[in-house]
Amino acid sequence: MSLVDERYEKWVNHPNLDARYKDDLANMSADEKNDAFYTLIEFGTAGMRGILGPGTNRINIHTIRKATQGYSDFIIHAGKEACEKGIAIGYDNRHMSQELAFDCANLLAKNNIKSYVFESLRPTPELSFAVRHLGCFGGIMITASHNPKEYNGYKLYDDKGCQLIPCLASQVIDRVNAIEDELAIDANCTEQQKELITVIGKEVDEEYYKNVLSIQLNPDVNKDIKIVFSPEHGTANIPVQEVYKRAGYNCIPVVEQCSPDPDFSNTPTPNPEQAGAYELALKYAKENDADVILVCDPDADRMGVGVKHNGEYVVMTGNQSGAVLIEYILSQLQAQNKMPENPVMFNTVVTSDLGEKTAANYGVETEKTLTGFKFIGEKVAKYEVTHEKNYVFGYEESYGSLICPFVRDKDAPQACLMLAEAAAYYKAQGKDLCDVLDGLYERNGTYEESQVAISLSGEAGAKRIKQILADLRENSPKEIGGTPVVKSEDYKECTIKEGDTVKELTGFTKSDVLKYYLEDGSWIAARPSGTEPKIKFYYCIKGDSKEDAHAKTLNYQKAIAELTGTN
Structure with a gap:
């Protein structure tokens, strides 16, 4: 009997199998059974994430209990004080999110660990805030972030409200x-143990809102702008609208996308990185002559931006909106004499050079991290202790940023408030945010950033992704699209190659990432997704003009597709 069949038979015949999964297991095709059981679901760059359903490679009540029992053992090992400080638990709008969250609380209680569970869905950044605000030992967030409706997930946080870094x-x-039988775990706790569970809500909301509102740099700016806002059926709906109301902004919600619908019925996709997330918001914007469109993903850690420019609506990339936020924040800190000593900004190795160059214009250093905001949170925590440098901004190309680190994760409500302020500030000067971006190009060079994600699902897909990266590593390209590669970085082998010279790459946890620097000032990177069965290629292409950068991008994308056999 194969390993897949062994695991399948164990589940089908186990007396503790949750009854809801019996029919799904009985009706599985051979391919579905193989995909559900060929491996054990793993933690990636953003915790544990996968398709909902029965199986060892799925998100379900049994795999979540296994993860929570392992986390409980970790907490118990940390000592009595850790158990008493407890764990904050949040969840989004997805199928089973609330049930899984309260099941986690019950299992923690069974292990004599205190917990604080939100009464209803809340943003991921508010969960991060709650950990710090309540003085918890850690946190659990049940969410699949921007993934499709079939997914759910599980994120773990430390006592600083940061997602667990690799060593933890x-x-x-x-x-x-070490847990051999996930099906043997139950979450049945005694009535006395249930007293360890505290339900939280408005009192934490209020403190979070106060902190978000405190980030304003020009609270008295003329707020004569119209903002169309969509939470994409997710957790951003109440907090963003509430913050806008208190700050005095005119927010026009996309009503059809405000209900917490786990099926995302009124949006083609809940992912701000994809054009479908903006379809209905664009319709609203045109009907209301809006200045700005803001779209958040379901757990409210990412924000997408659309801007009215020369009568048309332009959707910005995460790199572009990030650069505009950097320009606004740093220019205002400088103008108001609020720039701290030794200022530092954080972004990732796959984030555009434009933000770094923009920061340098204001004397702000940039430090790079691997993909995953936990690495930025780790840097924030480090300098909070050493005081060597002072945080001014952090962001990723994937539409997530953090203005003020009272949260230690990407925070869309903060980003929405600051973006609105920037739009209002520049409108008073007769400019829109695209004008600001064009100004950055004039000063720092023109860039076009893009990402190509190739979906390769199942066991065969996972092997194909590994093979593509192994082939690139074995046969490192000397040129791409006719342009010489002048330097390459391998974050798995920890090497930097320039010509015949090989140096050690330091300062990063080992990760399966490759990055190629081209002679024209562009770069291309490749890495497997940490949350979906995809391999991603990142392009930061420098050109003499927008047209030149776009033509180069198409050429390089074609070259990479041919080189990797993904065309």
Whole structure:
């Protein structure tokens, strides 16, 4: 009997199998069974994420219990004080999110660990805030972020409200992997143990709102702008509208996308990185002559931006909106004599050079991290202790940023408030945010950033992704699209190659990422997604003009597709 069949038979015949999964298991095709059981679901760059359903490679009540029991063992090992400080638990609008969150609380209670569970859905950044505000030992967030409706997920946080960095995550994973039978775990706790569970809500909301409102740099700016806003059926709906109301902004919600619908019925996609997320918001914007469109993903850690420019609506990339936020924030800190000593900004190795150059114009250093906001949170925590440098901004190309680090994760409500302020500030000067971006191009060079994600699902897909990266590593390209590669970085082998010279790449946890620097000032990177069965190629292409940068981008994308066999 194969390993897949062994695992399948164990689930089908186990007396503790949750009854809801019996029919799904009985009706699985051979391919579905293989995909559900060929491996154990793993933690990635943003925790554990996968398709909902029965199986060891799925998100379900049993795999979540296994993860939570492993986390409980980690907490217990940390000592009595950790158990008493407890764990904050949040969840989004997805199928089973609330049920899984309260099941986690019950299992923690069974292990004599205190918990604080939100009464209803809340943004991921508010969960991060709650950990710090309540003085918890850590946190759990049930969410699949921007993934399709079939997904759910599980994020773990430390006492600083930061997602677990690798050295801590590995300790949890070791304990999770030591559990042989996920089906044997139940969450039945005594009535006395249930007293360890506290339901939280408005009192934490109020403190979070106060902190978000405190980030304003020009609270008295003329707010003569119209903002069309969509939470994409997710958790941003109430907090963003509430913050806008208190700050005095005219927010026009996309009503059809405000209900917490787990099926995302009124949007083609809940992902701000994809054009479908803006369809209905664009309709609203045209009907209301709006200045700005803001779209958040379901757990409200990412924000997409659309801008009215020369009578048309232009959707910005995360790199572009990030650069505009950097320009506004740093220019205002400088103008108001609020720029701290030794200022530092954080972004990732796959984030555009434009933000770094913009920051340098204001004397702000940029430090790079791997993809995953936990690495930025780790940097924030480090300098909070050493005081060597002072945080002014952090962001990723994937539409997530953090203005003020009272949260230690991407925070869309903060980003929405600051973006609105920037739009209002520049409108008073007769400019829109695209004008600001064009000004950055004039000063720093023109860039076109893009991402191509190739979906390769199942066991065969996982092997194909590994093979593509292995082939690139084995046969490192000397040129791409006719342009010489002048330097390459391998974050798995920890090497930097320039010509015949090989140097050590330091300062990063090992990760399966490759980055190629081209002679024309462009770069291209490749990495597997940490949350979906995809390989991603990132392009930061420098050109003499927008047209030149676009033509180069198409050429390089074609070259990479041919080089990797993904065309």
